[in-house]
Amino acid sequence: MSSTPLPPAAELARANEELRHQLEEAHDLIHAIRTGAVDALAVQGTEGPRIFTLQGADQGYRTLIEQMNEGALLLSDDGTVLYCNACLAGLLQCDLSEVMGRAFADFVPPAFRDYWAGLLLKGWESKSKGELPLQTRGGALVPFSVSMNVLSFNETATLAVIVTDLSAQREITAIRAQVEEQNALLDRKNEELKREETxxxxxxxxxxxxxxxxxxxxxxxxxxxxxxxxxxxxxxxxxxxxxxxxxxxxxxxxxxxxxxxxxxxxxxxxxxxxxxxxxxxxxxxxxxxxxxxxxxxxxxxxxxxxxxxxxxxxxxxxxxIHEHKLALERIDQGQRELLNYNEQLTRVNVDLDNFIYTASHDLKAPISNIEGLLDALLTELPAETVAREPVQPILHLMQDSVNRFKRTIELLTDVSKLQKEHGLPTEPVDLAAVVRDVRLDLEPLLQSTGAQLEVDVAAAPAVMFSEKNLRSVVFNLLSNALKYRAPGRQPQVHLRARPEGAGVVLEVQDNGLGLDAASEQKLFGMFQRFHDHVEGSGIGLYMVKKMVENAGGRISVSTNLGIGTTFSVLFNR
Amino acid sequence: MPLQKLTCVLLVDDDQTTNYLNQLLINRLEITDKLLIALNGQEALDLVQAHCHEATPDCPALILLDVKMPVMDGFQFLEAYDKLPLPEKAAIIIVMLTTSLHPQDVDRVRRLNIGGFLNKPLTKEKLNDVLKNHFNRHLPE
Incomplete structure (x- = not known):
């Protein structure tokens, strides 16, 4: 220095002033480092450790670094932490002094060391980014993202690293997932509402x-x-x-x-x-x-x-349905009335039947008394008186009257018995067999009248009837045909039977006396007699009609006076 | 051989003419000396109670009983008679006299524990049958 010419005094004073200023600054820096207000950069140089300060950075920038919510650090080319902010130390749950000057790889779990080395390598080339867990002092692994790039300080290259705690983000992710789920639920609800609305x-x-x-x-x-x-x-x-x-x-x-x-x-x-x-x-x-x-x-x-x-x-x-209903009610009413009438008629019929029975029964006692008294009188009267006119014919006529009276009562009794038979069980009866039997019974009459009887019943199936009654029907019709024959010609009687519908029709045709229309009406009445020359009770056809109708059948007649008569009986099967 | 007469015969009928004729017949045939007449079942029952507790000559050996009667008819009489505590019931023969019977009455009569029934009117032949069947005797030929 002695060889250099002395600078002028003013220049010296200015240089002196500058040096003094630098000295003051150095003092402030040392003070700041001592108090921890400013970070120092400790760099291990070849000639021992060197202290770097944040030269050139202004106070605001430093404050930002210190107070930001991310971890920040500078790494030397061998991976030593040159600087770290308080946030990073907090994230790692360490003191600043424990982090600074340490190899950062110590905080990287062994499984991620290769990955970390890769990130560093790429970072020193230009920039790199990655995610990895770091080990805190307690040993817990915390997820972090790191982003790094190269910075130059006084021509010394360092790697600046920003470390971001990802655990919060993970939570956010979880929350987002929840939100998404909620949203999906809301969407579904909306969808449902839309459907309901539709x-x-x-x-x-x-x-x-x-x-x-x-x-x-x-x-x-x-x-x-x-x-x-x-x-x-x-x-x-x-x-x-x-x-x-x-x-x-x-x-x-x-x-x-x-x-x-x-x-x-x-x-x-x-x-x-x-x-x-x-x-x-x-x-x-x-x-x-x-x-x-x-x-x-x-x-x-x-x-x-x-x-x-x-x-x-x-x-x-x-x-x-008011009118309809009223009409129905009227019909109902009508039917009820009809039923009532029917019941009344049935009652009246029963009463009549009972009357016939009672009358025939009650008349028997007095007529047999009269007969008994007549007998008693005959035994009391002297024989010559009895034989004398007019006692003899009077007695004879009295006896005759008593007999007729008795016979009428017998017939009435038969009729009343027939009434009681209403509902008699029916059975299938062979009509041909019945006709054969009746023909035998009537043989004497057939003989005496010289009558010709033609029978054609082969086509007829069995008749549902009481056999006794069927015999009575056939007997009455055949004997009538013979009894009421026309004088002067041979009696010709045809008895035919054929199936009709569900039943059987029996026809008895004669060429006898025949009847006029007025008599035809009364033919089946009780005690109706049209011919006094022939013996008859006047009860036969009444009985036939009754028997046929009791069994659900019908009887009809067609007759011509002087030509003949045909009776048709329909038996229901 | 004359007929051995019955001790007593009781006629039960509300018809006076029938009773008269039957009485006439029985008297003529000399079947009994003692003929009693009751006009209905109740009178007959009174007679039986009065005369049959002990064997008296007035206790009828044969009762001819009508069916239809006022006050107490033939069936009611038989019911009441059945309940009487009589010592010699077996010695009393009851025969019912009927007109033509209603079918259900015929059944009823058949089920009764009586000597039998006859259709009216009563005749000599019918009486003779009763004597033969129940008393082992008959009218002289």
Missing amino acids: ARLAGERAAAEASRLLEGISQIAWTVDPSGANTYRNRRWYDYIGVAPGEGPSIGRAWRERLHPDDAPATLARWNESLRTGAPFEVECRIRNADGDYRWMLGRAQPSRNAQGEVLQWIGTYTD
């Missing part, structure tokens, strides 16, 4: 559609919701009750308030049952109209359902 609109459309249709029909119509609350009534209803829609209290427009008291309990019970079960509703009930009169209505309602089978609404109608 369904509701569809329901409303259906209801509107129903209302439009129902407005036009001739019946009273209504709809209610699944709970039974009314949603619509058509004009017919309001016409019927004489109230305008919306007029008066709503309860006054309801059908249940207008039910006839006698019909209300059953009708409402059935309606509630339908609402509960979804079963179609149908009822006949009386409903009061505008004039206060009750008219019979046929009420019907069907549930209308959606695709899932749930009831959307009920659609119902009331049809006025």
Whole structure:
């Protein structure tokens, strides 16, 4: 220095001043380092450790580094921590002094050391970024992201590293996941609401559609919701009750308030049952109209359902069946009266039957008394008196009258027995066999009259009848055909039988006396006799008719006076 | 051989003419010397109770009983008679006299524990049958 010429004094003073200023600055720096307010950079140089300060950085920048919420550090080319901020030390749960000057790889878990070395290598080339866990003092691993690039200080290259705690981000991720889940849920809810809205609109459309249709029909119509609350009534209803829609209290427009008291309990019970079960509703009930009169209505309602089978609404109608119902009631009444008449007639018939029985029974005692008295008289009278005129013919006529009386009573008894046989069990009877037997019985009559009897019953199936009665029917018809023969011609009798429908028809045709139309009417009456030259009780055809009809059959006659008579009997099988 | 007469015969009938004729017949045939007449079941029952607790000549050996009678009819009489504690019931023969019977009455009569039933009117032949069947005797030829 002695060789250099001395600078002028002013220059010296300025240089001196500058040096003094530098000295002051160095003092401040040393103070700041001592108090920890400013970080120092300790760099291990070849000639021992060197202290670097943050030369050139302003106070604001340093404050930012110190106070930011990320970890920041500078690494030397051998991976030593030259500097770290308080945040990084906090993240690693260490003191600043424990971090600074240490190899950062000490905080990297062994499994990530290669990865860390790779990141460093790339960082020294330019920049690098990565994620890895670091080990805190307690040993816990905390996820971090690191980003690094090269910085130059006084021509010494360092690697600046920003360390960000990822655990918070992980939480955020978790929260985001939750949020996303919530959102998805909300979306689903929205979707559901949209569907419900669509369904509701569809329901409303259906209801509107129903209302439009129902407005036009001739019946009273209504709809209610699944709970039974009314949603619509058509004009017919309001016409019927004489109230305008919306007029008066709503309860006054309801059908249940207008039910006839006698019909209300059953009708409402059935309606509630339908609402509960979804079963179609149908009822006949009386409903009061505008004039206060009750008219019979046929009420019907069907549930209308959606695709899932749930009831959307009920659609119902009331049809006025008042006249119909009254007509039915009149018919019912008529039928009841007919039944009554029938019962009365049956009773009268039974009474008559009983009368015939009782009369025949009660007349027996006095007539046998008369007969007994007549006998007693005969034994008391002297024989010559009895033989004398007119005692003898008087006694004879008396006996004759008694006999006729007795015979009539016998016939009446037979008739009354026949009445009692009503409902006698029937059996399949072989008509041909019966006819054969009767023919044998009548053989003497056939012989004496020289009659010709033709029988054709082969085609007839068995007849459902009581055999005894069938014999009686055949006997009566055949013997009548012979008894009432026409004088002067050979009696010709045809007996034919053939199936007809479900039954059998028996025909007995003769060429006998025949009857006029007036007599034909009375033919089957009791005690009707048309020919006094022939012995007859007047009871035979009555009995035949009775027997046939008791078994559900019919008898008819066609006769021509002087030509002949044909009896037709239809036996039901 | 003359008939051995019955000790007593009781006619039960509400018809006076029937009773008269039957009485005439029985007297003529000399079946008994003692003929009692009751006009209904109750009178007959009174007679039986009065005369049959001990064997008296007035206790009837044969009762001819009508069915239809007022006050107490033939069936009611038989019911009441069944309950009487009589010592010699077996010695009393009851024959019912009927007109033509209602079928259900015929059944009823058949089930009764009596000597038999006859259709009215009563005749000599019918009486002779009763004597033969129940008393082992008959009218003279």
